[in-house]
Amino acid sequence: MMSELRPALVSFLLLTVVTGLVYPLLVTGISQAAFSDAANGSLIREGDKLLGSRLIGQPFSDPKYFFGRPSATAPQPYNGAASSGSNQSPTNPALASAISDRIARLRALDPGNQALVPIDLVTASGSGLDPHISPAAAEYQVPRVARMRNRPENEIRALVKEATEGRAFGILGEPRVNVLLLNLALDGKRAS
Template structure:
């Protein structure tokens, strides 16, 4: 019995060392060499300082900025440590209330905009961390952003187009606009 117990303890310690220490160090080291940007969190930098990540959305509420997809994470929006959806189905009154509040906020920020609101501006994704919106969601916000910045809407549309990514490999997913990159590009305009 002692021999079996000793073998079990040795095996637990050995597997802990292999799978809990050696494997993560090796994989992390390889990732750092092969994919250095991704291994460091896909950080976006401005003037040598990190301003966000290309994988996690940011909370923008100023009318001068494009707003991303709503986040369902808690305690604050776009909390990477709390990645989750709201788990509210289409018949849940809480989802309907949240959508009404988001619609009201969009209309309050741009009362003259009578265009239909794209669904990704009023519903959170499964992760609650989406860094991108649809081109339709960006187009919906062009007027508000242009007025708030004193820019011609055509110029803002040019910046949106320059920050719109197509389908991956030409067939996967949908076209999308990286909100952080778009807002940084607008900040860079003179």
């Protein structure tokens, strides 16, 4: 019995050390050396104050700021520990009601804006954590933000254009705007 148990225990201990200690330390070391900012959450700080992350959306409800995509995470929006979408189908009356309510809220905040509301301002992403909106969603909000801040629309549009990220490698994905970085720029802050 011991002759069969010993190789199993040695294999167990060896694999535990390799996969539980050596591999994680190696991957952590490589990520810290090669991709330190991303490995540490792409955090944005102002001095000692943590402002947020480039990778996780933030709740902005003040109309002087750009709004991000709605979040379906629980118990609060943009909860990184509970990443998920609503999983409601397009035919679900609750989803249709939520979208109608979100459109009504956007219209109430900017009654003069009769443009179509971009879909990403009224629907949650699959993760519920998306920090980006489309350039069209940012453009839709420019009149409201300019009015609330008493600044010219062309100045706000210039900030949107500056905050717009292109396609990865010029071909992958769609252009997008990081809402936190744009709102920091509105406040005259630079991400660091």
